Each structure stands twice: as C-alpha cells, then as structure tokens.
Amino acid sequence: MEENSTNFIVMGASGDLAKKKIYPTLWNIYKSGVLPPDTRFIGYARSALTVPQLREKSEPYIKAKDDEKAKLDSFFAANDYVKGSYTEAEAFTALNDALLKIEKGRKGNRLFYLALPPSVFDSVTKLIKTQCMSKTGWNRIIVEKPFGKDSESSAKLSKHLSSLFTEEEIYRIDHYLGKEMVQNLLVLRFANAIFQPIWNRDNIANVVITFKEPFGTKGRGGYFDEFGIIRDVMQNHLLQLMCLTAMEKPPTSDPEDIRNEKVKVLKAIRPLELSDVVLGQYAGDPEGEGEAKEGYLDDETVPKGSRTPTYAVAVLRINNERWEGVPFILKCGKALNERKAEIRVQFKDVPGDIFHGKAKRNELVIRVQPNEAMYTKVMTKKPGMSFDPLETELDLTYKLRFKDVYLPDAYERLILDVFGGSQMHFVRSDELAEAWRIFTPLLHKIEEGKVSPIQYKFGTRGPPEADKFIEELGFVYSGTYQWLPSHQ
Ligand SMILES: NC(=O)C1=CN([C@@H]2O[C@H](COP(=O)(O)OP(=O)(O)OC[C@H]3O[C@@H](n4cnc5c(N)ncnc54)[C@H](OP(=O)(O)O)[C@@H]3O)[C@@H](O)[C@H]2O)C=CC1
Numbered sequence: 001m002e003e004n005s006t007n008f009i010v011m012g013a014s015g016d017l018a019k020k021k022i023y024p025t026l027w028n029i030y031k032s033g034v035l036p037p038d039t040r041f042i043g044y045a046r047s048a049l050t051v052p053q054l055r056e057k058s059e060p061y062i063k064a065k066d067d068e069k070a071k072l073d074s075f076f077a078a079n080d081y082v083k084g085s086y087t088e089a090e091a092f093t094a095l096n097d098a099l100l101k102i103e104k105g106r107k108g109n110r111l112f113y114l115a116l117p118p119s120v121f122d123s124v125t126k127l128i129k130t131q132c133m134s135k136t137g138w139n140r141i142i143v144e145k146p147f148g149k150d151s152e153s154s155a156k157l158s159k160h161l162s163s164l165f166t167e168e169e170i171y172r173i174d175h176y177l178g179k180e181m182v183q184n185l186l187v188l189r190f191a192n193a194i195f196q197p198i199w200n201r202d203n204i205a206n207v208v209i210t211f212k213e214p215f216g217t218k219g220r221g222g223y224f225d226e227f228g229i230i231r232d233v234m235q236n237h238l239l240q241l242m243c244l245t246a247m248e249k250p251p252t253s254d255p256e257d258i259r260n261e262k263v264k265v266l267k268a269i270r271p272l273e274l275s276d277v278v279l280g281q282y283a284g285d286p287e288g289e290g291e292a293k294e295g296y297l298d299d300e301t302v303p304k305g306s307r308t309p310t311y312a313v314a315v316l317r318i319n320n321e322r323w324e325g326v327p328f329i330l331k332c333g334k335a336l337n338e339r340k341a342e343i344r345v346q347f348k349d350v351p352g353d354i355f356h357g358k359a360k361r362n363e364l365v366i367r368v369q370p371n372e373a374m375y376t377k378v379m380t381k382k383p384g385m386s387f388d389p390l391e392t393e394l395d396l397t398y399k400l401r402f403k404d405v406y407l408p409d410a411y412e413r414l415i416l417d418v419f420g421g422s423q424m425h426f427v428r429s430d431e432l433a434e435a436w437r438i439f440t441p442l443l444h445k446i447e448e449g450k451v452s453p454i455q456y457k458f459g460t461r462g463p464p465e466a467d468k469f470i471e472e473l474g475f476v477y478s479g480t481y482q483w484l485p486s487h488q
Pocket residue numbers: 208210344365371373374375393395396397461467477478479480481482483
C-alpha cells in the first residue's frame with residue numbers, strides 16, 4: 001500500500017522564529033526517527049530563498065554534531081522552499097500546487113506552522129483555507145501567541161479562526177505545556193496516592209509560581225512594550241501551571257477531559273483588581289556589567305517614559321471547595337537575579353508545636369527549569385546526639401535519577417504531538433477566553449496609567465514591596481534553609 005504523504009509547512013520560513021526555533025526543532029525530531037515516513041518540510045515566505053540558504057541561516061542554531069553531517073544532509077534533502085506573498089491567492093495556489101506535486105496523488109496530510117507577525121495572520125489563514133487545504137488527508141494549523149491582547153481582540157481572533165477551521169484543526173502553542181516538569185504535574189498529582197489527600201485548603205497555606213529571567217529586553221523592548229510581562233508570561237505560561245496544579249482529577253486522561261478541568265479552575269477565579277498586584281520595572285545597575293547597566297527605559301526601542309511592567313506579582317483566588325482561602329501567587333520578571341521557573345507548594349504550620357518554633361513549613365517544589373527537580377522540604381532530627389529539628393529535603397534531581405535520559409525541548413514534544421493529533425498540551429479556545437477574562441480589566445487599568453511600576457535594580461529579586469505583599473498573603477520565608485549540593 002502507498003504511504004501517506006505528510007507535509008510540514010513553515011509559513012514565515014525566512015524569519016527569526018523559523019531559523020532559531022522551528023528548523024532546529026524539526027531537525028531534532030527528524031533525527032530521532034519518529035516522524036511519519038516520507039515527511040517533507042516546506043518553507044514559505046516572501047524572500048527569494050533556496051534550501052541551501054535556509055540551511056545556512058538555521059545551521060548555527062541546529063548545532064549538529066560532526067558525526068551527524070550525513071543525517072543533516074538528508075534532513076535538508078527533505079526540505080523545499082516556495083516563495084510567495086502573504087496576501088495573494090495566486091501565491092497560495094502555487095503553494096498548493098507544490099504540495100500536490102509532493103503528494104503525488106497519495107493521501108496528503110498537512111501541518112501549517114504560522115511563524116508570522118500578527119499583521120499578516122488574517123490573510124494567511126484565509127488563504128490557507130481557500131487555496132491550500134488538503135482534500136485527501138488531515139489539516140492542522142499551529143498558532144503561536146500572542147492570541148490577542150485582551151478579551152475583545154482574542155475573541156475576534158478566535159472567531160476568525162473558528163470561521164475557517166474546526167477546533168480539532170487548531171493547535172495553540174503555549175510552549176510551557178511542552179516542558180518535562182509541566183507535563184509531569186498530572187502524573188505527580190494523580191498517579192500517587194500520597195498527594196491527593198493533602199492537596200487542599202486544609203493543608204496548603206499558599207502556592208507560589210515563579211518565572212525569573214536574568215536578562216532584560218535586549219533591544220527588543222519595542223516589541224515587549226506593547227505587551228508587558230503580564231501578557232508575555234503570566235496570563236499564559238504561569239496561568240497554565242496554576243491550572244495544572246489546582247485542577248480536579250479528570251475522569252480520564254483524554255485531552256478533552258483534562259482541558260475541561262482546566263477551564264473549570266479558570267471559571268472559579270474572579271477578574272483581578274489593581275490591589276491584587278505589585279508591578280515593577282527594572283532600572284539599570286550602574287555597578288553592573290554589560291546589559292545590567294541599562295534600565296528598561298534606556299532601551300532605545302522603548303517609548304520614553306513607558307510604564308510597562310517588566311515584573312509582576314499577582315494573587316489569584318480560586319473560589320471552590322478545594323481552594324477557598326488559599327492564595328495562588330504568580331510572580332514573574334525580567335532582569336532579575338537568576339533564571340528559574342518553579343511551582344512552590346507551601347504547607348501550613350504543624351498544629352500544636354512541641355519544638356518551640358523550630359519546625360519550619362514543609363514545601364514541595366517542582367522546579368521546571370533549569371535542572372529539572374522535585375524536592376520536598378522536610379524536618380528531620382539533627383543527626384547525632386541532638387534532638388533538634390533540622391531543615392532538609394527529599395530530593396528527586398532529574399540529572400541524577402535519570403542520568404542518560406534525553407529530555408526533549410518543549411517545541412519538540414509539542415510539534416510531535418501535532419503530528420500525532422494530540423491536543424492534550426495545547427490551549428483550547430474556551431480556556432483562552434477565560435484567561436483573558438481574568439486579566440483584561442487589570443491590563444486595561446494598567447494601560448490607563450492607573451498605576452506606576454516600582455523601580456527595581458537589574459539583577460535583584462525584584463521590588464522589596466513584592467516580598468512584603470507575598471508575606472502579607474501568608475507566604476513564610478524563613479531564610480534558614482540550606483541546600484548542600486555536594487552529594488551531586
Ligand atoms: N534538587 C535540587 O537541585 C535542589 C536544589 N535546591 C536549591 O537550594 C536553593 C534554596 O532552595 P529554595 O527552595 O529556594 O529555598 P529558600 O528557602 O532559599 O527560598 C525559598 C523561597 O523564598 C524566596 N525568597 C528568597 N529570598 C527571599 C527574601 N529575602 N524574602 C522573601 N522570600 C525570599 C525565594 O523566592 P525567589 O525565587 O523569588 O527568590 C524562594 O521562593 C535553591 O537554589 C534551590 O534550587 C534545593 C533543594 C533541592
């Protein structure tokens with residue numbers, strides 16, 4: 001029997017995202033040998049490019065090893081490039097002709113990856129629909145954020161997409177859903193008997209979900225300024241982590257059941273007020289090195305006097321039986337002291353203390369990056385003659401426990417999921433609408449200039465006011481825990 005033909009079409013193949021992320025990802029999946037036989041990769045953009053030129057642009061990011069040269073040659077031999085505009089039907093007819101030629105009368109499956117600026121999104125999707133849909137196999141459209149800027153623009157975009165494609169054909173990427181520890185959350189929570197009974201308001205004092213980056217906007221401030229840190233990271237990535245941490249157990253592991261539970265969590269959260277957040281903007285550190293000297297407003301691409309936050313901490317409350325009274329604290333920022341993304345579940349104090357305040361709170365930390373790990377802070381008797389409690393940990397460090405296991409990049413997993421037709425780790429349109437409902441009123445108030453971000457120095461933990469805010473919400477930082485990594 002003739003094999004199906006599968007075509008991965010990179011719309012915007014000449015761009016930055018394509019060369020830095022998409023082609024390297026496709027190469028990694030290709031070399032792992034898990035793609036359907038006879039998959040081809042077709043770049044499409046306005047520039048007059050050839051496959052060798054595409055290769056030249058993306059090879060520095062592909063980082064193939066010396067002994068992978070032959071494989072890399074075969075990867076690029078499976079590539080094609082079609083030049084065409086983003087607005088003319090004839091150009092898309094030509095793309096369709098090229099696809100039909102590759103398909104050679106076989107059943108043709110098509111994945112369209114939209115690595116494009118929002119300005120051409122409408123016309124490209126319309127033209128894919130009218131000129132380029134496969135009539136013999138399936139069609140899938142992979143869409144990158146931004147999914148709008150607020151409830152209204154996002155609803156408009158969703159309406160546009162749903163007028164062209166079915167929800168089953170649309171794959172909205174939130175790349176955090178492709179990370180190992182994020183995908184692990186469901187297994188951790190629902191494949192262990194020990195967590196479910198304590199995963200509630202009776203035992204948990206608060207949950208802190210953190211994203212930190214040690215660099216600023218690096219000359220991309222103009223782009224960032226349109227969005228700010230809340231849209232960039234909090235409304236999508238951190239909210240997804242929160243949903244997976246807070247959701248009820250789905251009846252099955254079916255993607256729709258999982259996404260239904262995530263939507264239920266979001267529905268139980270009221271829209272945020274200004275009093276639910278502390279915002280910051282980084283200032284340069286005159287004593288810092290390189291980029292650290294520059295504040296956000298020193299970036300020439302940032303509008304003068306911009307009040308766009310580069311740091312935000314927000315408290316979200318889930319109004320349901322499991323979580324009432326437990327603050328979910330989302331915090332994120334650029335130009336901070338380290339790179340880190342983690343979920344920190346802080347448990348309540350032990351009732352009826354017999355250790356004179358020496359027993360510190362338990363925490364379960366799921367470190368998404370860097371160095372995937374999961375550790376629980378536990379008290380033990382100080383070894384030896386002493387009977388004092390000592391802060392220590394039960395530690396699952398991935399690189400120690402799973403020494404030779406390759407952890408694929410988030411994009412690799414997600415793109416492979418699209419080939420396989422699994423929407424488990426993609427954002428559904430109702431999820432998106434709920435996320436915007438929670439954040440839109442706050443974002444509008446920030447844009448109306450109702451609040452000025454607090455300045456914090458490049459390379460610090462953010463504004464001290466944020467720590468005070470979190471403390472008032474009940475997060476306890478003892479400052480006494482010591483990690484001894486020497487056994488690694
Ligand atoms: N398997 C592994 O690799 C393990 C590694 N470790 C490492 O040990 C180190 C310490 O562990 P960690 O769990 O962070 O414990 P800490 O007790 O040091 O920090 C706990 C939390 O307190 C916050 N915090 C830090 N300083 C302050 C402050 N001045 N005021 C208020 N809050 C503050 C941090 O927030 P923020 O993030 O905002 O700074 C962090 O969320 C980390 O680097 C961790 O990665 C620990 C256990 C296992």
